[in-house]
Amino acid sequence: EVQLVESGGGVVRPGGSLRLSCAASGFTFDDFGMTWVRQAPGKGLEWVSGTNWNGGSTGYTGSVKGRFTISRNNAKNSLYLQMDSLRVEDTALYYCVRGQGLSPFDYWGQGALVIVSS
Amino acid sequence: EIVMTQSPATLSVSPGERATLSCRASQSIRTDLAWFQQKPGQAPRLLIYSASTRAAGIPARFSGSGSGTDFTLTISSLQSEDFAVYYCQQYNIWPPEGTFGQGTKVEIK
Numbered sequence: 519e520v521q522l523v524e525s526g527g528g529v530v531r532p533g534g535s536l537r538l539s540c541a542a543s544g545f546t547f548d549d550f551g552m553t554w555v556r557q558a559p560g561k562g563l564e565w566v567s568g569t570n571w572n573g574g575s576t577g578y579t580g581s582v583k584g585r586f587t588i589s590r591n592n593a594k595n596s597l598y599l600q601m602d603s604l605r606v607e608d609t610a611l612y613y614c615v616r617g618q619g620l621s622p623f624d625y626w627g628q629g630a631l632v633i634v635s636s
Numbered sequence: 637e638i639v640m641t642q643s644p645a646t647l648s649v650s651p652g653e654r655a656t657l658s659c660r661a662s663q664s665i666r667t668d669l670a671w672f673q674q675k676p677g678q679a680p681r682l683l684i685y686s687a688s689t690r691a692a693g694i695p696a697r698f699s700g701s702g703s704g705t706d707f708t709l710t711i712s713s714l715q716s717e718d719f720a721v722y723y724c725q726q727y728n729i730w731p732p733e734g735t736f737g738q739g740t741k742v743e744i745k
């Protein structure tokens with residue numbers, strides 16, 4: 519059974535940092551690109567960042583470029599999102615998703631809540 | 637950037653009736669389109685990919701059609717568990733900025 523479990527969410531002040539992690543199991547992790555999608559409270563889905571199978575190709579939505587960094591450790595079956603210079607508008611539930619963005623997002627974690635507030 | 641536009645924003649339907657949801661891409665995406673269902677407090681669930689292929693375990697009352705720029709998700713006979721928000725997603729372009737439509741909420745009439 520495919521499982522994606524996020525961790526690392528929390529409350530942080532504007533300008534602060536957080537690192538999200540996603541532990542993957544139930545599939546061959548390095549066969550798949552991976553993605554972070556977020557959902558602000560009461561809003562729709564927004565693609566944040568994606569990576570190919572080995573981290574050699576990554577992409578970011580415009581509003582997080584230069585502030586967020588996606589990475590992965592295939593030996594640990596883990597995906598990460600380093601979030602720096604956080605803004606109030608980054609407040610959202612962050613989902614770890616299997617798929618890179620040139621394939622459908624077929625499995626989703628339950629999400630990690632990030633709240634940016636002073 | 638491809639812009640995905642869903643309509644209507646809200647669809648009021650009685651149980652047992654058919655629901656038809658639309659998704660339009662600002663440029664051709666061939667059939668690189670997926671549909672998701674999201675219920676309150678839950679992660680999205682993949683329903684349809686490649687515009688018309690049902691994901692594993694998805695009931696036959698869900699069907700997708702379309703290619704190029706215009707796509708449709710049809711729920712043939714709405715069940716109580718189908719009332720939710722539905723999103724379309726394109727996966728034709730990298731990076732997939734704006735990959736999701738804004739969603740259609742299917743509510744009980």
